[in-house]
Amino acid sequence: MRTEFVCVALFALVATVGVARVAPDETAEKLRSIESRYSKSMVQVRYRQQVSRSTAEPPAEEELTTTGVVVTADGLVMVSAIIYEPFNQVPHGVGIRFPRSVNRALAKIPEAHVRFMDGSEYPATLLGRDPDADVAFFQIDEGTEDVTFVPVVFEAGTDVTVGEEVVVVSLLGEPLGPAIAVELSRVQAMTMRPLSGFVVATGASDPVGSLVVSREGAVLGYLDALTVPVPDTRSRNPLAFLSIMRDLPKGVGRGFARPARDFVDAGVRIPEAEPVRRGWLGVEMQPLSRDLASHMRLPVDRGILLGYVYRNSPAEGAGLEVGDVLFELEGEPVDVNRDEDLGTFAEKLLRAGAGASLEIGYLRKGAPATTTVQLAPAPRSAREAETVKVEELDLTVRELTYDYRATHFLEPERQGVVVVQPPVAVSSNRNRVAPGDLLVRIDDEPIADLESFRNVLANARARQPDEVVLFVERGRESFFFAVKPDWD
16 A cells, blocks of 8 residues: 555655646746847847047047947847047946947048848948937848838837846857847936936846847836046046046946837937037036035035136136136036046036036035036047158157146146157067157157157258257156167
């Protein structure tokens, strides 16, 4: 009797286990459905663009790739506006990019192709960008009249909460792809500054352009590179970091998602041919801490203390002075009391653009006042700087730019050109000419800018001396270096 009971029990257990093995996995089915759905809408965009490995070398054309999503049935493809950062290869992820490109000439993309998961590929043209949504658009070219593309739908009412289970849909690049990857994740945090959105865990090596969807497949968010302020003890001006932010390491294991509602009305609003430059106020900024506000006996405990006002800047033209405290911008409080808050204020100026008139409320010796400032185009940065290569000296220099002056504590009137690539023979010297040195004189002739540098070189070519002497400055030090030119 006992033996029979044991056999029956074992049979029932085996039957139960067997049923568990063949029962459909609901989660797996949903992931397969999502992969199938978005494999028709997510694409790889390949394009050629001017890129520089660092700010110390001139840009050269390279082929780059980014993830795109089809947003209309006639083949309009949306990508992150990260493509407008042509000078440095961008570390994607939660992390680190400076907002809004400024050099539209070099940002132009003469050639692009859109590749689908089924292997089909179509030529495409960059149409332009939506500066508010911070995305750009490619149009798949004519010749696809018989093809109906499957668009991604962004809806306004798709909110998420912390802890909610979501699915990250990303694109695997070469050598594994392109192929669609889906992974379960959870919303880890909600953000308000510098942008509203949410953070998810992701294993994607390059999540920019990926989608965050619900388990049912509805689009919840779009993964993008997050603009963040980077505190630096040498300068309080976020706009002084134009040439160094790209060198920072990216975040690993997380992705910043902007909510789907941000893209409902996205579209090309500014033609590519129309140049748009960042707005520039022309000040160096320090956050107003509560302790500092208390010490200064101010009626506010948040704001921006002006540590420097550049000459001939919009700030100077509006009457702002060193020591003023900005506490209102366009009637809204300047909510800054930490270094990391400065980026939010700078972002508003950048978005406003050159030519915008903004009302600023400020305190001077504790007394409130207002002024209207008209933002100027942001000065050229090191990433945009014109470079000159002199074959005879094996030397490459670039123009002296605003951000170099700011990060090296130079007065606005300081003159010279910046060394990009020093002569090899000189660079072997113990106190060698180094990239980033300021070249201020060749022989007895001063160097004011690139034009005077060219003139001095023209005179040297006419004389063809056996040796020329470079005089460079590096911080508080200065050096003379003799170089033997190759005039042949």
